[in-house]
Amino acid sequence: MKKHFKRFRARGVAGVIAMAFAAHAWAVDPFTVRDIRVEGLQRVEPGTVFASLPFRVGDEYNDEKGAAAIRSLFGLGLFKDVRLEVSGNVLVVIVEERPTVADVDFVGTREFDKDTLRKALREIGLTEGRPYDQALADRAEQELKRQYINRSLYGAEVVTTVTPIERNRVNLTFTVTEGEPARIGDIRIVGNKSFSEGTLKGLFDLDTGGFLSWYTKSDRYSRVKLNADLEALRSYYLQRGFLEFRIDSTQVAISPDKQDITITVNVTEGERYVVTGVKLEGNYLGRDDEFKSLVTIRPGEPYNADQVAETTKAFTDYFGNFGYAFANVEARPEVDRVSNRVAFVIVADPARRAYVRRVNISGNNRTRDEVIRREFRQFESSWYDADRIRMSRDRVDRLGFFREVTVETAEVPGSPDQVDINLNVVEKPTGSLQLSAGFSSADRLGLGFAVKQENAFGSGNYLGIEVNTSKYNQTIVFNTVDPYFTTDGISRTIDLYHRRSKPYEDQGGNYELITSGGGLRFGVPFSEVDTVFFGGSLERTEIRPGTNIPAAYLAYGSRFGYTSTNLPLTVGWSRDDRDSAIAPNAGRLQRFGGELGLIGDARYVRSNYQYQQYIPLNKQYTLAFNGELGWGKGLQDQPFPVFKNFYSGGLGSVRGFEQGTLGPRDVTGASIGGARKITLNAELITPFPGAGNDRTLRLFGFFDVGNAFGESEKVRAADLRTSAGIGLSWISPIGPLRIAVANPVRKFPGDRIQRFQFQIGTSF
Structure with missing residues (x-):
């Protein structure tokens, strides 16, 4: 028996529209649907189709419901063709699925990592496993071009190649011709009268390029950078x-x-x-009176927007200290344009006092809530205290576990006297597995292996294993730190170490100092x-004799033994408010450490104190000072142990002299260090020419003073060595690198000079 079919068919949006005008030609009489079949599915689940149909088995079917079904199925974005066929009382839904993206690849991309581009396309909906759509591919091309425009590659061209493969899938290949980046050819500032154009352009991070532009990319246009430069220009005028x-x-x-970009900034200065x-x-x-003491606006001086902003912020913060959130x-401002004078009236309304209902923490996927909450000084159900909230935010940030830490105050709906504190963190990796090699002018070739986890299992505890080797020092160290060994915040540190070393001066001998031990702090x-x-700590030190061993080591070993076991007690204090531990620009660091050996073979006391101060002169220049004093003394008729001596000379003390060679020498001429040490350093830190205001690459001029002295020697200023020179500081991918070229200013016969020195990880 020959069957007769009546069918609806629509291809794309045009088909749906056309169907509306051809409704009478395809009209069927309404009927009750006895069954629904779906044909043509490959990856889409049948339930997805049935859920999109506006009718079910047993419902009445008509032309209007058929048109609605086609629109609904096309709206899923999964099909490029949809047909409805009617056979008796059976409705057959025939679909043709869109191909699925199997792979996305890029050819010719040098400016970007491929994973970065894949992430950008994923954000617009194009990724492996998603249905392919030509409109989506066009959006992908535009997104890729936008990414390149952000890098000043305005001439970048993108061509999309679609390659069909088995099982109705396609591979997408984006072939990119990047071209050369557009460079800033000229920056013009028009309308300035009080300051020269050169002075104003010097405020900008963007410039027309220099010999370091390959590193700083300062000659590549960026809207974000330009906005920051315009804000710096605005602040410069408003401060004056x-x-x-x-x-x-x-x-x-x-x-x-x-290829060339010209930036023109038109300004109106106005009156001063x-x-x-x-x-x-x-x-x-x-x-x-308390609020008046917070005013930083100075009558008689030129208007300064920073002083006004600082005053209003100080007032707001001070109100917050009393609960007024x-x-x-x-x-x-009350402006007198005739005489170019301005007076300020600061109007304050404390509004209402507020309690903190709840402290909410988000973003910590790995770090436990308690690790963050124990740093908080603002408690729930207590008065809102802005000072404690700022302190809490800073304490969480200083943990070092997060890229970003932000705090927001939110009103509680229906409770005008309550607020919630919302703390959001963005976590960063806190573990590292490192294999490294380094070279320094003091230690020659050194190999290193380290496993560190600053936030072990999200507990806030530190675990570390380090193995370092060099010609003069080999070290194996294991340590762990529990910052909240008690609920009151007392920390506990456990150290286990084994060190094999000898003085930095190579005398061609094979003598060694071997120290093994463990400590609890x-x-x-x-x-x-x-x-x-x-x-x-419990410490065992062995002087292992060898060729060319200094006489001081032999004398100590002969009198007190070549092996010494001690139980030294340690005490220390630290205060650090620098703005950065790696590249500080402001703040102060103070450290004191003391060691007392009364139990064991050696009897001594040893202490050292360090003081650092960073003073920002302006946005570009920083003045830095460093002072370090070391003092040791033997107790109970014993001399200060030679293996506890301080060393001076080289990076970290007085540059321009060989590492560790200043101070006392024995009869063999070997440098043996001393029981006392003085180091004074001064640096003027400046941007590297051509690097703009980049703080990761800076030049510095320095002046060093220092020496080491024996236990029985008198510390005299006339014996101090001095040097001056210039250096380079670079936060490199493998660690902080410092290079110094020094010229000894005060030196004595026999001093060992080393004008060029470098090392990774050294401060001052």
Whole structure:
């Protein structure tokens, strides 16, 4: 028996639209659906199709429902063709699936890592396993071009190749012709009168290029960088009295060949204003004098926007210390344009006092909540305290486990006197497995292996194993730190170590100092910034004689034995408020350490103190000072142990002299260090020419003073060595690198000079 079919068919959007006009030609009489079959499926589940149909078995079918079914199935984005066929009371849905993306590859990409580009395409919906769509491929091309434009590669061309493969899949290949990046050919500032164009352009990180542009990429246009430079320009004027300064327009023009960019900034300086006075109005909680002490706006001086912003922020923060989380503080200028003077009225409304209902933490996928909460000084169900919240945020940031730490205050709906503190963190990897090799002018070739985990299992504890080798020093160290050994924040450190070393001076001998031991140390926080350490260790030191061993080692070994076992007690204190531990620009570091040996073969006391101060002169220049004092003394009629001596000379002390060669020598001429040490350093740190304001690459000029002295020697200023020179500091991918070229200013006969020195990881 011959069957008769009536069918609906639509290809793409045009087919759906056409079907609407051809409804009468394809019309079928309504009927009750006895069965629904789906044909043509490969990867899509049948349930996905059935769920999109506006009817079920047993429902009445008509032309309107058929058109709705086709629209719904096309709306899924999974099919490139949909047909409906009717056989009696059976409805057959015939579909043709879109091909699936099997692989996305890139050819000719040098500027970007392929994973970076794949991530960018994933964000617009194009990735492996997703249905292929030509419109999506076109969007992908535009997204790739946008990524290249962000790198100043305006001439980049992208061609998409679609290769069909088995099982209705396609491979996508994006072939990129990157071309050359567009360079900034000229930067113009128009309308400036009070400051030269050169001075103003010197504020910009963007420039027309130099011999280091390959590293800094400062001659590549970036809208983000330009906005930052414009803000620096605006701040420069507003800090110098130009109250009504404005940037009228910014034009960025690119040459027809897309290789040269010209930036023109049009400004209006306005007049320069002098501050005549500051008045306070509003409610200051009866603490007017306390608030007045926070005012940094100086009458008689040119208007300074930073001082105004600093004052209003200080007022807001101070209100927050008393629980007023919603205080409004406004600095209203009263401008006298005739005499170019301005007075400020600071109006304050503390609004209402608030409690902290809840502290919410988010973003910590690995780190346990308790690790973060124990750093908080703002407690739930207590008055809102802005100072404690800032302190809490800084303490969490100093853990070193997170890339970003942000704190927001949110009102509680329906409770005008309550707020929630929302802390969001972005975690970073805290573990490392390293195999490394390094070379220094002091230690020659050194190999290293290290396994470190600063946040073991999200507990906040530190675990580390280090193995280092060099010609003069081999070290094996295991240590672990529990920062909250007690709930009060007392830390516990366990150290196990084995060190094999000899003085830095190579005399061609094979004598060695071998030290093995372990230590237990506790850190007690006495304030938010001060920590006191105390503990002890069990240590065994062996002087292993060999050829060319210094006479001092032989003399000590002959009198007290070549093997010494001790139980020294240690105590220390630290305070560090530098803005960076690697490339500091401001702040202070103080450290003190003491060691007392009363139990064991050697009886001595040993201490050292270090002080560092960084003073930012402006955005580019920093003045740095470092001082270090070491002092040791033998006890109970014993001399200070020779293996505990301090060494001076070289990087880390007085540059320009060979490492560890200053101070006492024995009869063989070998440098043996001393029981006392003085080191003083001064540095002027500047940007590297051509590197703009990049703090990872900087030059410094320095002046060093220092020496080591024997236990019985008198410390005299006339015996101090001095040197001066220049150096390079670079935060390289393998660690901080410092290179110094020094010229000894004060030297004595027999001093060993080394004008060029470098090392990775050395400070000062």
